[in-house]
Amino acid sequence: MTREHHYELALSWTGNDGEGTKTYRSYRRDHVVSAPGAPQIPGSSDPAFRGDPSRWNPEQLLVASLAQCHLLWYLHFAASAGVVVVGYEDAPTGTMVEDAAGGGRFSEVTLRPRVTVAAGTDPALAASLHAKVGDVCFIARSVNFPVRHDATVAVTG
Template sequence: MAHREHRYAVRLDWTGNLGSGTSAYRAYSRDHELTAGTKPAIPGTADPAFRGDPARWNPEEMLVGALSSCHQLWYLHLCAAAGIVVTAYTDDAEGVMEEEAGGAGQFSGVVLRPRVMLAPGADAAKAMALHHEAAEKCFIGRSVNFPVRHEPVVRVGSGTEPV
């Protein structure tokens, strides 16, 4: 397949001017909204440790969520292509960011913990192996400079309950 380029445009609008802009560290809110086309806005903010609103999404959570979502989408695609029926999928993903004394920081790693339920008769060993292939194909996972570990659990059963 030929090389293709995909572009993603997102608009960020800061909504946190409380009247005096950034006149002081505590004088403004970290609130903002992310939009793309006609999609619903994502209410964003800073992590609560950095004066953010705990009811809104912060960039660190969105990064972990993007990794989890990308892996899940690739995994479901690979299972469908292999004839493996997934009936439920959940992931309790967790990322660790290390903050330095001067305030800078970076992620040191993310762990994805997908729990997958397969339809009766499904090949659980093949389904487990497809997690590795999904990790190799995930656009977001391939783009980060920190390790993304995978700790999947796969079960075969009846119903759609998560593992």
């Protein structure tokens, strides 16, 4: 049985400084992403493209989505396998390659989860669960570039 899930949000450009897009430099790339019941996300473009570095850019949000999806599926697999995770941090990176025409695409994302498990938990089993995530993570399965994992597992105590 297949199920469909639908996601709705609102996007509002807030970067009109009075001249609109009269020139490439006459407007800010600022915008706000919102959805009912969720905090707003202040967005802009990458600073390399005249964006505000204090706001999230789409490239960062793509990498964040992949890391979040991995985290959530990993925790699910851990709970199902009896692996007691007590800490999880990630420092993901993404590489986007820009072409001569100004377009670009991501060539890869590397997730670097640092998982801490409770004493008595099998660290090898905990480490092996990362490989299962790519088979089910909705976001990773939707991109056309490799999502790599460079995970570490530590045991408390």
